Amino acid sequence: MASTSLTAIIVIISSLVLIDVFCAEVSQSRQNAQSSAQISSDAVSSAKSTTPWPALGQRAATTPRPNSNKRTSRPATQSPKKWIQQNNIWIRNEQASAGGEVGTSQTKDPKSNVQNVRAGVAQQPATTSGRPPLNRGDTYTVLKPQVLPNHNQQALINGLNGNKQSVGPPTSPTSKPLSYAGAVGPKQPQPHPPPSSTTSKAPTPTVPSTGPVSELEEESKRPQNTNDGSGASDDELREFAENILRKDTNNAMKYVTLNIQGMTSSRSSSDEAPKALLNIADPAFKILSIEKIILLYNNYFLDAGQNEVYTGQERIEENNFLDAILATPVMQFARNFLVQKEKIGKDPKEFKDLLRQIWFNMYSRGNGRIGSSGFEHVFVAEIKNNQVSGLHNWLYFNEEESQGRANYLGYLKKLDLGEKGAIVKYHFTFHDIDKPVGSMFVGTSPELEMALYTTCFVLRADRICPLKMNGNKFIIRTYTYRYRGKNMIGSAFPEI
Numbered sequence: 234m235a236s237t238s239l240t241a242i243i244v245i246i247s248s249l250v251l252i253d254v255f256c257a258e259v260s261q262s263r264q265n266a267q268s269s270a271q272i273s274s275d276a277v278s279s280a281k282s283t284t285p286w287p288a289l290g291q292r293a294a295t296t297p298r299p300n301s302n303k304r305t306s307r308p309a310t311q312s313p314k315k316w317i318q319q320n321n322i323w324i325r326n327e328q329a330s331a332g333g334e335v336g337t338s339q340t341k342d343p344k345s346n347v348q349n350v351r352a353g354v355a356q357q358p359a360t361t362s363g364r365p366p367l368n369r370g371d372t373y374t375v376l377k378p379q380v381l382p383n384h385n386q387q388a389l390i391n392g393l394n395g396n397k398q399s400v401g402p403p404t405s406p407t408s409k410p411l412s413y414a415g416a417v418g419p420k421q422p423q424p425h426p427p428p429s430s431t432t433s434k435a436p437t438p439t440v441p442s443t444g445p446v447s448e449l450e451e452e453s454k455r456p457q458n459t460n461d462g463s464g465a466s467d468d469e470l471r472e473f474a475e476n477i478l479r480k481d482t483n484n485a486m487k488y489v490t491l492n493i494q495g496m497t498s499s500r501s502s503s504d505e506a507p508k509a510l511l512n513i514a515d516p517a518f519k520i521l522s523i524e525k526i527i528l529l530y531n532n533y534f535l536d537a538g539q540n541e542v543y544t545g546q547e548r549i550e551e552n553n554f555l556d557a558i559l560a561t562p563v564m565q566f567a568r569n570f571l572v573q574k575e576k577i578g579k580d581p582k583e584f585k586d587l588l589r590q591i592w593f594n595m596y597s598r599g600n601g602r603i604g605s606s607g608f609e610h611v612f613v614a615e616i617k618n619n620q621v622s623g624l625h626n627w628l629y630f631n632e633e634e635s636q637g638r639a640n641y642l643g644y645l646k647k648l649d650l651g652e653k654g655a656i657v658k659y660h661f662t663f664h665d666i667d668k669p670v671g672s673m674f675v676g677t678s679p680e681l682e683m684a685l686y687t688t689c690f691v692l693r694a695d696r697i698c699p700l701k702m703n704g705n706k707f708i709i710r711t712y713t714y715r716y717r718g719k720n721m722i723g724s725a726f727p728e729i
Contacts, residue, residue, distance in 0.1 A: 463692040464574040470692070471701035473570055477684060478653055478677075478702045480562040486654040486676025488517035489627075497643030497660050499669035505643030510659070511631045511675070522561065523628060525554040526612065526679045530629060533609045535664075537617040538602045541595055551593050555585055558680035567684035576691050591690060592683070596716035607714070607722030611686065612679070614663060621668040625726040626682070627675045630661075639663050645670065648729045651703040653677065656727050672726050685709055686725040694720070 465473075490512040495505030517523060532547045558564050559581070568584045571577045577584055592608045598617060605615060614624035614633070624630060624639075633639035640662045648656040654676030660669055674682055689698035690711040698709045707729045714723030 464576065465570075465692050467699045470689075470699055471706070473688065474685065474700035474702050477563055477566055477681060478650065480566055481653060481678050481681045482562060483520045483522050483678035483680065484653050484676060485513075485517040485520055485523060485678065486650075486652060488514040489654075489676045491655060491657075491675055493644050493647055493657070494641075495643045496645070498645065499660060501643070501660065502667075503642075504640070506641045509634055510641035510657075511627065511634065513631055520678070522554070522557050522679045525550070525557045526628065527632070529554060529608070530613055530632065533606075533613055534604060535614065535616050537598050537605050537615040537622065538600055539604045540602050541604050541606075543595065551589070554679075555588055558683060559585060559588075561678070561680045563678065563680045563684050567688055570688065571691055574692065587691075588683070588687065590719060591687065591722045594716075594719065594721050596714060596721055598714075607725070611722065611725050612682075616664065616666065619666060621663045621666050623724065624663060624668070624671060625673045626679075627673050627677075628679070630673065633663065646729050648705050648707055649703065650677075650705070653703065656707060656729050658729055672728060674727060686711060686722065690722055690725065 492506070492508045492510055492512065494508060494510075497503070497505040518527070528550050529547075532550065534541060559568075568577070568581065571584070572579055577587060593606055595603045595606050597603050598605045598615075609615060610623035612626040613629055615622040630639055634641065642660045642662065644657055644659045646658040650656065654674055656672065657675055658670065658672045661671055662668065685700065686709065689700075689709045690713075692698070694711050694713050698711065700707055700709060707727055709725065709727050711725040712723040714721045
């Protein structure tokens with residue numbers, strides 16, 4: 234009986250101990266929860282508001298916002314006050330730490346931070362010091378922490394501020410320079426060593442000679458198979474001229490009588506040729522290309538300083554002439570030769586457009602007057618500053634001679650092309666203006682002359698273009714007239 238009573242007493246005592254421990258834990262948990270709520274309330278109350286405080290003794294007329302999530306302040310706990318108020322200033326009621334700072338701890342809450350930013354409220358750190366909320370009109374002072382300098386951190390900051398290139402990826406030494414055009418522009422040519430004497434070429438003359446045979450002598454001194462970068466050697470050009478003469482099916486020499494008469498000089502003022510230079514039978518004018526070119530003669534003003542009037546009918550006549558010559562074996566051979574040398578494409582339209590540009594595009598030879606073209610200068614004639622310019626076509630010379638506007642005075646030199654024609658270097662007057670030296674083909678078709686001039690202009694513009702016909706060598710000179718960014722023919726003629 235006594236043992237049973239002892240056991241019951243022990244059980245009761247143990248139960249009381251367990252209950253006491255349990256109650257202590259529950260009380261501690263409640264105190265912790267109240268402390269956390271107080272911290273949250275302090276954080277909210279410490280946020281800076283943009284709404285001004287009302288005057289003391291007045292009530293703010295505010296309307297409560299219908300926000301169920303609105304936070305409310307909890308009453309302060311009965312724990313000992315850590316802050317006391319003196320002269321309307323709250324100061325901490327404890328000994329300052331060795332560093333003189335108020336112990337704070339900041340916990341980043343991304344969601345609360347976003348809410349504060351959206352509301353326009355600066356994020357303030359929450360404190361665990363139990364600082365009481367402000368009353369209206371009250372202020373408080375928080376001592377700023379004194380951060381001791383960290384030499385390692387300061388060195389890192391100075392390094393970042395002083396050497397900005399160390400931040401980010403390293404700069405490549407091949408990055409774009411200040412001037413982008415300098416990087417993408419053409420490279421400057423590097424000087425090359427002078428060529429050896431065994432590979433040197435004869436200098437190309439730049440000034441035409443005044444002597445009647447000096448150009449042929451000059452041309453004969455050049456290497457016989459020279460390729461100066463134009464894509465065609467001298468021998469290829471000579472072979473080209475021989476072949477194209479054989480293909481001249483519209484050649485009219487059999488209808489032409491050439492009255493060469495007496496020899497003269499460029500300085501002579503006497504007439505050594507009383508008869509007309511040319512007599513042409515009517516069948517020659519029935520050749521299609523000759524018929525078409527004669528229609529173009531009256532499309533131009535003789536004065537090079539007078540603006541030309543370009544009409545739709547004149548364009549039709551030009552187009553008909555181009556179509557007529559492009560259908561001939563001569564022009565087809567010339568086009569294939571230039572295609573082979575990769576100077577033009579295989580499209581026939583490209584060749585026609587080239588002919589239209591270099592021959593029929595109008596340009597100004599001075600004073601801003603659009604009064605000249607390659608075709609007018611070579612196949613017709615011009616007068617500029619009281620001087621005869623151009624006139625290198627035998628058909629136009631015959632028309633002007635038959636009208637008494639041109640007078641043949643004698644020849645300086647003649648090159649025979651067999652039954653296919655001739656090249657004449659002669660002295661004449663045009664509209665009573667003396668031209669000491671002129672040169673032209675005689676008896677050849679318009680397409681042959683245009684094919685030779687065009688080929689030499691594309692391959693050897695502003696240089697000697699050596700050719701050969703009927704076994705006789707001669708040269709053709711073509712000169713570039715650049716106008717508004719385009720290259721046109723300024724002049725073209727044979728030279729013997």
